[in-house]
Each structure stands twice: as structure tokens, then as C-alpha cells.
Amino acid sequence: MKVQPVTVGPIVGATTDTAVRLWGRGKFEKIQSGPRRCFGVARIRQAKAGSSYRQPQYFKMNPNFDMTGIAIFNDLKAETRYNYQMGWFFSDLELDEVQADTRPLNWDIISTQHFTTASANDNQARSFIFGSCRYLLRLFGGSWFDNRGDKTFRSILDQINEQKRQTDAILMIGDQIYADDLNFLNADDSIGEFLRRYRDAFSQPHIRKLMSQVPTYMTLDDHEIEDGWPAHSTEHDWMIKYPAAIHAYKIYQISHSPVFKAVGERLVGIPNKYWYKFSDGCADFFVTDTRTERYLPKKKAEREIISEAQMTAVKEWLKDGSGRVKFLVTAVPVFPGTKMANNDKWGGFPTQQSELLDFIWDEQIERVVFLAGDVHSSLSAELVRKGDASGFKVISLISSPYYWPYPHNPRRAFNLKGKIKSTLSGHTYQVQNAGKVVSTDNFTRVTVDMAGVKVEIYGRKGNLLNERTIQF
Structure with a gap:
């Protein structure tokens, strides 16, 4: 049986010291009885001489999820490089029959990718890339793309493959797609439009290659739905646009994240939230959802950027006593604020902004770093409490676009x-x-250990624009 290359992906998703999630898309083909059955298959081995592939893992590629699927591999070794192959094929059999089929698979046209597992050492330094806001203008019904943004990801790949720089993860923290081109031109409204948008964005060659090599974590901001969501939403938007946008978001950004619970080699259940956490070496990450849980009453003091349940989870995570560096990932900045249009950021939700900052200071949670995007500039800053001579501070890193x-x-x-x-x-x-405020296209590399963070901001073509080290 000949294995075909995935049509989108593969994406290396949530990766721990012992497990990995691999995501890919097959192909839709309609026959008289409905969609033809499509199955994904993946295999993995350590990237060292003499190692053999494990038994392949089979999984359904579901038409309800745009023919995508997830392979989960467990019992891996920490900080170890693995090679893998992923593809798909059509079959009229059931999944259990496919798994029992002893016919050999032909992998001849499937490329080999690789990834490295996370570290189980709580003191191990880590280096990761983060950023936001990748614009891909689609015109003339999708027949022409402005693909200049893909060069940013080529520059990241050059650091990894040519400069051999350790890169343990990439965080994409909002506006991975712009479903509302120019705010009005060709704005997406249906599930088919949102899915095509993701296929186009994630199939550009350099971002596709990058996500196939490096554990990738995502969260949404407004442009995955519409500009400023939900401030200007209508009843039609909530009934038509929002369900379509969120279903596509779950397929392409959340399904390979820790949001979905894994039991053995399968994802189970339907998530009722889109925030999650993960750890790697000396770093803990809490990836917030600052967009879908917003509550916008007329009184500013009553506004919420996240739900009470999410705020409680953030506080529990901050105070869990892990001793690691705490990276709180939020699509919009906590600080510094912008002088205009700040109501869409944490500053527009003063009660919860105050609740979060007061908690960090009252509990003296050390080594807290906010990671944010959204504002189409990159910068770093510190926050202290007036009258506090202890030197206690919180760090904010912003990377966009x-x-x-x-x-x-x-x-x-x-x-x-x-x-x-x-x-x-x-x-x-x-x-x-x-x-320094970097006001051009860029990405940010963060190298962290228990003493501080080194922040490097690079331009779209890979040139170093700013570098600084901030001690905790």
C-alpha cells in the first residue's frame, strides 16, 4: 500500500519529555456513498545510526475535521532527536481492520522529518522563538497571495538548520490568519472559507517546514475571527461566523495542543476551554485565551478579558511552587499599554489587570515573564511596584509582527x-x-535560564535588530 504525502503539515504539536503529537491532513474525495475513508499513518525512530522504526500508528482523518488527524507517540526519551514520517491513504476498511492488515506500506515518496523531545531537567536552559501577526493577503478568489511573510520563517529555519541554534519550541500567539482581509475585503464568514484560509497559510513552504521540525504552540487573537472581536459582533456573527471560525481554529491550531486530553494514543472528549499549560526544562508556560471569554458590559470596571475559571487556573499555576520560570502567554499585552486603542488590551480590563498584578506581588511569585503580541512592534520592559525597594519585578516581552x-x-x-x-x-x-521598540517585521528569540532571559529580536530577513539580557 502506497503512502501519500500529507496535504497540509506535518505539524509537531505538544511535545513533552516522553510524548509527542503529530498532526497532518489527508485528502477529501467524494464517492457515491459519501466521503471516501481516509486514514493517516505515522512512524517514528530515534535519529541515530542503527535505530529502527517503531510499528506504524494508524488514525482516522475525519471529514468533520477537514480530513485531519493526530498521531500520538509515547514512551520517548527526554532531550532526544527522533525522525518520523507521516502520510495518508484511502481504504474501504474500518480502522481496526486497517491496523490488523499485514500488507507492507510503501513509504518511498514520504519525506523524513525530525523533532527533539523536551527536557525533564528543571534547571535546563531553553531557547524558543515567539511572535504574532502573520498577514497573508488573499486576492482574486485565492488565486494570488502576498507570500513575503513566509520569509520570516525562512530566517528562523536558517538559524536552526544553518547556524545550528538550539530551538526548543515556537510560539505563535495570535493572528496566525487574517480572516478579515483589509477589514472588509473578502472577509471570511463560512466554515469553508475559514478552512481554505488555514490551508493556504499553513501550506506556505517555510512555515510548513518549520512546524514539521519544532514543537509548535498557538493561541488565537481577533483576526482568527474578525478585527476587534467581539466588540463589534452582531447576532449574525455569533450564529454564523463565530462557530465557523472556532471550528477551524480547533482543527488547525488547538487539536495538536495540550487542550485535548490524550488517553494512550488517542485524543478523547470535546474541550470546553482553549487555554492550556506545558513545561520544558526550566520554563513553565501558561497559554491564555484572551479573546473568546471576553465579557464586555458598559461599565469598564466589570469588563473581563478572561473568565473567572481561567483567572483561577492562572493563579493556581503561578503559585504551584515549581520553582521554574513562569511564562504567561497572552495574545494582547498586559503592559506597557498603548496610548491609543488600549481598550482591547489588558489595560481595557482594569479590574482583572489589577487582580493579576496584585496577586503576583502579594504572593511574591518570582521569575514571571509575560509574552504578548498584537501591537505590530516588538519591545521589552519591566514593571515594579512604587514604594517597593526589594527589587521585585515582572518582565514583559512583546513580539509582533x-x-x-x-x-x-x-x-x-x-x-x-x-x-x-x-x-x-x-x-x-x-x-x-x-x-528598543522595533517597528518592522520581526521575530523574537528568548533564551532562558534560572538567572534571566536573553532577548534577541531579528528582522524578517534574519538580521539582528536588538539584543538585551534581563536578570530576574
Whole structure:
């Protein structure tokens, strides 16, 4: 039986020291009785001489999920490189019959990819890439693309494959697609449109290659649905657009994340949330959902950017005593704020912004770093509490955009010496030590150990634009 290459992917998803999730898409073919049965298959082996592939793993590629599927491999070794192959084939058999079929598979046209498992050492330094806002303008019914943004991912690949730089993960923290081209032109509204948008975005050659090599973690922002969501939403949007956008989001961004529970080699259940956490070496990550749980009453003090349940989970994670560096991933910045249009950020939700900051200071949670995107500039800054001479601080790193063909926010757009007055405790927090504001297309590399973070901002073509080290 000849295995065919996946039509989108593969994507290396959630990766621990002992397990990995591999995602791919097969092909839709309609026959008289309905969609033809399509099965995915993947196999894996250690990337060292003399190692053999494990028995292949088979899984359904479901038409309800745009012919995509997940392979889960367990019992892996920490900090170990593995080779893998993934593909698909048609069959009229049931899954259990496919698994029992002893005919050999022909892998001749399937390329070999690789990934490295996470570290189980709580003190192990890590290096990862993060960023947001990758614009891919689709015109003329999808027949022409502005693919300049894919060069950003080529530059990341060059660091990994040519410069041999350790890269343990890539975080894409919002606006992986722009479903609302130019806010009005060809805005997506149906499930078919959203799915085509993802296929196009994730099939560009360099981002596709990158996600096949490096564990990839994602969260959404507004443009996965529409600009400013849900501030300007209508009843039609909630009935038609939102369900379509979220279904496509689950397929292409969340299905390979830790959101879905895994039992053995299968994903089970339907998630009722889109936030999650993971760990690697000295770093803990909590990837928030700051878009789908928003509550927008008229009184600003009552507004919520995340649900009470998510806020509780964030607090429990912050206070879990792991001793590792805490990276809180949020699509929109906690600080520094922007001088205009800040209501869409954490600053537009003052009660919860205050609740989060007060908790970190009251509990003295050390080594907290916010990772954010959205604002079409990259920068770093620190936050201290006025009157606190202990040196305790929180760090904010912002990286945006991977690619945006229009003007970027300059330094003057940000409150880089601004104050945040808690509406709950009355404490005043002060932004300080803001770094250079990079107002061009870029990505950020963060190298972290227990002493601090090294922050490197690179331009779309791979040129170093700014570098600084911040000690905890």
C-alpha cells in the first residue's frame, strides 16, 4: 500500500519529555456513498545510526475535521532527536481492520522529518522563538497571495538548520490568519472559507517546514475571527461566523495542543476551554485565551478579558511552587499599554489587570515573564511596584509582527514610563527599563535560564535588530 504525502503539515504539536503529537491532513474525495475513508499513518525512530522504526500508528482523518488527524507517540526519551514520517491513504476498511492488515506500506515518496523531545531537567536552559501577526493577503478568489511573510520563517529555519541554534519550541500567539482581509475585503464568514484560509497559510513552504521540525504552540487573537472581536459582533456573527471560525481554529491550531486530553494514543472528549499549560526544562508556560471569554458590559470596571475559571487556573499555576520560570502567554499585552486603542488590551480590563498584578506581588511569585503580541512592534520592559525597594519585578516581552505590509507602531505609541494604578489594592505599578521598540517585521528569540532571559529580536530577513539580557 502506497503512502501519500500529507496535504497540509506535518505539524509537531505538544511535545513533552516522553510524548509527542503529530498532526497532518489527508485528502477529501467524494464517492457515491459519501466521503471516501481516509486514514493517516505515522512512524517514528530515534535519529541515530542503527535505530529502527517503531510499528506504524494508524488514525482516522475525519471529514468533520477537514480530513485531519493526530498521531500520538509515547514512551520517548527526554532531550532526544527522533525522525518520523507521516502520510495518508484511502481504504474501504474500518480502522481496526486497517491496523490488523499485514500488507507492507510503501513509504518511498514520504519525506523524513525530525523533532527533539523536551527536557525533564528543571534547571535546563531553553531557547524558543515567539511572535504574532502573520498577514497573508488573499486576492482574486485565492488565486494570488502576498507570500513575503513566509520569509520570516525562512530566517528562523536558517538559524536552526544553518547556524545550528538550539530551538526548543515556537510560539505563535495570535493572528496566525487574517480572516478579515483589509477589514472588509473578502472577509471570511463560512466554515469553508475559514478552512481554505488555514490551508493556504499553513501550506506556505517555510512555515510548513518549520512546524514539521519544532514543537509548535498557538493561541488565537481577533483576526482568527474578525478585527476587534467581539466588540463589534452582531447576532449574525455569533450564529454564523463565530462557530465557523472556532471550528477551524480547533482543527488547525488547538487539536495538536495540550487542550485535548490524550488517553494512550488517542485524543478523547470535546474541550470546553482553549487555554492550556506545558513545561520544558526550566520554563513553565501558561497559554491564555484572551479573546473568546471576553465579557464586555458598559461599565469598564466589570469588563473581563478572561473568565473567572481561567483567572483561577492562572493563579493556581503561578503559585504551584515549581520553582521554574513562569511564562504567561497572552495574545494582547498586559503592559506597557498603548496610548491609543488600549481598550482591547489588558489595560481595557482594569479590574482583572489589577487582580493579576496584585496577586503576583502579594504572593511574591518570582521569575514571571509575560509574552504578548498584537501591537505590530516588538519591545521589552519591566514593571515594579512604587514604594517597593526589594527589587521585585515582572518582565514583559512583546513580539509582533511576523509580517505586516502596512505602517508599524513607533516608540511614541507606547506608555514606556506609564503607571498602572490597581483598582483593587490602590497600589501603583511603574513601567521601567523599556528596551528598543522595533517597528518592522520581526521575530523574537528568548533564551532562558534560572538567572534571566536573553532577548534577541531579528528582522524578517534574519538580521539582528536588538539584543538585551534581563536578570530576574
